[in-house]
Amino acid sequence: MVKDDVQELADLLHSASIHLLRRAGEEDAKSGIGAARLSALSVLVFRGAMTLGELAEAEGVRSPTMTRIVQGLEGANLVRRVPHEHDRRSRIVEATSQGRRALQAARRRRIERIADTLQQLTPQERRALRREAELVERLFGHPERPWRPLRRHVAGPGAAIATARSSPIAKSAPARPRAPRG
Structure with missing residues (x-):
C-alpha cells in the first residue's frame, strides 16, 4: 500500500471510530454516569482492582483528574478504596457489585445500539x-x-x-x- 493509501485508510478508520463511539455514546447518557467515569469503571471491571496511579495511567490522565473521577464513582457507590495488601500507605480502587451491574447495563445498551445498526x-x-x-x-x-x-x-x-x-x-x-x- 502506498503512503497515500495508508493515510487515506487511517483517515477513514479515524472517522468511522469517531462516528461509532459517538453513536454508542448516546446510550451512555441513559446510565446517568459520565463518559470519563464509565471509562474508568470499565477499566476496573475488566482489568481488576488497581491503585489510583495505575488507573490514571490506564486512562491516560493525571492523578488529580483520576482522584476526582474516583470520588464521583465512590459517591455513587460504584467503586470503593481498600487497603493495599503489601503497602499500607497505598489504597486499591475496586468496582463494587453495583458498579459492575451499572457498567454491564451501559455496555449492553451500547452493544444493542450497534447491533441494531448492523442489521442494515x-x-x-x-x-x-x-x-x-x-x-x-x-x-x-x-x-x-x-x-x-x-x-x-x-x-x-x-x-x-x-x-x-x-x-x-x-x-x-x-x-x-x-x-x-x-
Whole structure:
C-alpha cells in the first residue's frame, strides 16, 4: 500500500471510530454516569482492582483528574478504596457489585445500539466487517503493548483470522483482562 493509501485508510478508520463511539455514546447518557467515569469503571471491571496511579495511567490522565473521577464513582457507590495488601500507605480502587451491574447495563445498551445498526447490512457484509473488525482489534486492542505488523504469507481460507488469533499479541494476555472500548 502506498503512503497515500495508508493515510487515506487511517483517515477513514479515524472517522468511522469517531462516528461509532459517538453513536454508542448516546446510550451512555441513559446510565446517568459520565463518559470519563464509565471509562474508568470499565477499566476496573475488566482489568481488576488497581491503585489510583495505575488507573490514571490506564486512562491516560493525571492523578488529580483520576482522584476526582474516583470520588464521583465512590459517591455513587460504584467503586470503593481498600487497603493495599503489601503497602499500607497505598489504597486499591475496586468496582463494587453495583458498579459492575451499572457498567454491564451501559455496555449492553451500547452493544444493542450497534447491533441494531448492523442489521442494515447483508449477512455477507457482516461477515466481511467481522473480519476487518478482528484486524482492527488485533492492531489497536492492546494499548499496553506496542503495535506489531500483521504477519504476511499465510495461506489458506481464513488465513487473516488465523493469523490474528495465533499472533503473539493475541496469545499473550495482559496481567488483567483489558477493558472493552467504547
